[in-house]
Amino acid sequence: MAGDADGVDCDTCHKMTNPDNGELLGVMNPPFLANNEANPATGYYGSGMLSLFGGSAKLGPYSDAVARHQFNQSKFHRDISFCGSCHDVSNPAVGDLAHNNGKQPTGDPVVASGVLGSPVAGKAAFNNFPYQYGIVERTFSEYFSGAFSKTLVSSYASLPADLKAGAVKAAFDSARGNYADGTPRYFSCQTCHLRATTGVGCNKAGVPTRTDRPLHDMTGGNYWMPDAILYQNSQATLRLGGGLTATQISAIQAGKSRAHQQLNLAASLSVSGEALKVTNLTGHKLISGYPEGRRMWLNIKWYDATNTLLREDGKYDVVTSVNGTPVKSIVDLDAANTKIYEAHYGMTQEWANQLLALGYPASLPLTFDRVTGAVDYTLGQLAAQAPGTYHETFHFVLNNTVAKDNRIPPYGFKYDDARVRNSLPVPATQYGSPAAGGTYNYWDDVALNPPAGAAYAQINLLYQPTSWEYVQFLYLANTGQNAFLANEGVNLLNAWLNTGMAEPYVMASATWGNAPPPPCATPGTPQNLTAKAAKKAVTLTWTAGSSGPTGGYRIYYLQSGKLQFRAGVGPGVLTYKDSGLTSRVTYTYVVTAWNDCNGNGVFDVGIDTESAVSNSASATAG
Numbered sequence: 001m002a003g004d005a006d007g008v009d010c011d012t013c014h015k016m017t018n019p020d021n022g023e024l025l026g027v028m029n030p031p032f033l034a035n036n037e038a039n040p041a042t043g044y045y046g047s048g049m050l051s052l053f054g055g056s057a058k059l060g061p062y063s064d065a066v067a068r069h070q071f072n073q074s075k076f077h078r079d080i081s082f083c084g085s086c087h088d089v090s091n092p093a094v095g096d097l098a099h100n101n102g103k104q105p106t107g108d109p110v111v112a113s114g115v116l117g118s119p120v121a122g123k124a125a126f127n128n129f130p131y132q133y134g135i136v137e138r139t140f141s142e143y144f145s146g147a148f149s150k151t152l153v154s155s156y157a158s159l160p161a162d163l164k165a166g167a168v169k170a171a172f173d174s175a176r177g178n179y180a181d182g183t184p185r186y187f188s189c190q191t192c193h194l195r196a197t198t199g200v201g202c203n204k205a206g207v208p209t210r211t212d213r214p215l216h217d218m219t220g221g222n223y224w225m226p227d228a229i230l231y232q233n234s235q236a237t238l239r240l241g242g243g244l245t246a247t248q249i250s251a252i253q254a255g256k257s258r259a260h261q262q263l264n265l266a267a268s269l270s271v272s273g274e275a276l277k278v279t280n281l282t283g284h285k286l287i288s289g290y291p292e293g294r295r296m297w298l299n300i301k302w303y304d305a306t307n308t309l310l311r312e313d314g315k316y317d318v319v320t321s322v323n324g325t326p327v328k329s330i331v332d333l334d335a336a337n338t339k340i341y342e343a344h345y346g347m348t349q350e351w352a353n354q355l356l357a358l359g360y361p362a363s364l365p366l367t368f369d370r371v372t373g374a375v376d377y378t379l380g381q382l383a384a385q386a387p388g389t390y391h392e393t394f395h396f397v398l399n400n401t402v403a404k405d406n407r408i409p410p411y412g413f414k415y416d417d418a419r420v421r422n423s424l425p426v427p428a429t430q431y432g433s434p435a436a437g438g439t440y441n442y443w444d445d446v447a448l449n450p451p452a453g454a455a456y457a458q459i460n461l462l463y464q465p466t467s468w469e470y471v472q473f474l475y476l477a478n479t480g481q482n483a484f485l486a487n488e489g490v491n492l493l494n495a496w497l498n499t500g501m502a503e504p505y506v507m508a509s510a511t512w513g514n515a516p517p518p519p520c521a522t523p524g525t526p527q528n529l530t531a532k533a534a535k536k537a538v539t540l541t542w543t544a545g546s547s548g549p550t551g552g553y554r555i556y557y558l559q560s561g562k563l564q565f566r567a568g569v570g571p572g573v574l575t576y577k578d579s580g581l582t583s584r585v586t587y588t589y590v591v592t593a594w595n596d597c598n599g600n601g602v603f604d605v606g607i608d609t610e611s612a613v614s615n616s617a618s619a620t621a622g
Helices: 002-006 091-095 141-144 153-157 165-177 189-193 223-234 248-263 349-357 379-385 417-419 466-475 489-496
Strands: 056-059 071-073 089-090 134-138 197-199 210-214 267-272 275-280 297-305 309-313 314-320 325-330 345-346 365-366 377-378 388-392 401-405 443-447 457-464 504-511 527-534 539-543 552-559 560-570 575-579 586-595 617-621
Touching: 089 141, 091 134, 134 141, 141 417, 165 189, 223 248, 223 489, 248 457, 248 504, 267 457, 267 504, 325 443, 325 466, 345 349, 349 379, 365 379, 365 388, 365 443, 365 466, 377 379, 379 388, 388 401, 527 586, 539 586, 552 575, 560 575
Parallel strands: 056 071, 527 617
Antiparallel strands: 089 134, 197 210, 267 275, 275 443, 297 309, 297 457, 314 325, 345 388, 345 401, 365 377, 457 504, 527 539, 539 575, 552 560, 552 586, 586 617
16 A cells, blocks of 8 residues: 555554553454453553554543644553554564474463464464564563663652663653653653653644653664665665655754764763673663664773774674675674674574475575675574574574573563563573572673783774674575565665665773873863744854864754754854744754864764753744
8 A cells, every 4th residue: 555655654653542442442353353352451562463543533642632633632652561562573473383482481381373374363473462472572571571661750869870871861851750740650662762842742823832742753773774765765776765855864864863862872881990881771671672683792992001902802894895895894703802782583493394394495595604695504404403403593584583682681670571571681691690580680790801911991882783794694685586675685785885884883982991081182062052033043142162162063953852963163153043943933952062183174973072062042933
């Protein structure tokens, strides 16, 4: 359908009802019921099992909306389970057919038919909660198994001191406590990813100004996908949504910036003696979401007293080339001093034999050599191994086991809840190794191993949303037999190669030893920012900080703590007029100063230095 091109649009979320049928009733046609059919029912929150409202009204959390369309209040939209509807993902085919139902060994038994083509009423997806089978993503289960799902925002003061930072602090700073109508507000997905802000919900007259209006940016951490979309748009290779307008392109670029900001809020690093502590400041595992190709790792550069590099752990550099283009990845994935946080999925020997019996070819590649691209393991080879054997692979729709998951658990991550929801670390003995009834650590203690003669080290926590190994697999595994998808492996590879190869991003930094001062100082923070409204415009003025910049000033929109770059001016300019605005809309600004460390006249993230933000200033355009 043409409407499918819209993806998850406004109506998708604002038609969602609680599938437990405890409030508004959505449309569910038996046997396709998104709950356990008990009395009272418990909803199936996962895998996009949505119960959509059949009427014309839009659903939302407010009882007093001044809308120009029909509306119904929906308490479900503030419920912690709302986002779980899509952000636990399970594979119903693997869940029903695989010998282990695609669950962890400690998971509860699964009711399944085990027979291809049997009636749907007997299938795993119709008889179990989504978290019980076919593990793909468990972001919601990670959150639900942690303490933030039960912690009120108003209880922020009771949190451990090291958690009063990053994303947790940003969520508290925007929400402060309960919703304006007194509804209890938890540290929910909505609290963090749709932060509370002050404003109106639309541009109609008479609409109330709210102090708890959710900012609908819903930002995650994938900063590369905007680059891929814009590149494919320029090459006319987008399957859906091509021909982007200038406004759409600007919005996509702003989304990339927000993703960077989100990543900078996700973790903290601290050094004590020969130990590094990596703290998870999110409500789910660090990292989370779609596991394939995503990784976070420690890059540590060790120097002697003369600033000579002695060793680099977690080095990211050229490892091979494809079509004449040098390709970068982590140089040594298995080095003793390289710490990578990731989840690896795979197939078991038993499942491989089942797939052969179902008609899959023994020659099906499971992995490719990351340097040569040659097939280095096949389905037939796995099937010939001893029972209990598994092999890691990027076959998203066929994988039936979690081979590795050393991602850092969230605060208060309970063994019992995580076991039931198939979201335990793998192996489960990590992060404090709690037994039944216990709780995992929300941090990782990493033993540092300085080389002889080391005087100091620069430590960066890096994140990459799409690795070379994953892109290579999708490129090579696409045989071109499906006409519609024949070129998509090539298109993905080209997008990745031509947009910086999803260049790793620095989430957090620390130093060990006595590091020298940075070669390029940070300018002083701009002061005394003011905003004066005019017709469809706002004029800003400010004063220079304690040390003026060499590069200039950067002007941002401030939205509930998130920055959206608006414009830049030179180092001697202390004013900016923002024009072309919408009348009767309030705009909030901050300004930073930056030094041009490499002297190229352009602001370069990670090279040039940028001050803290100024005070904020707001004005309502006339």
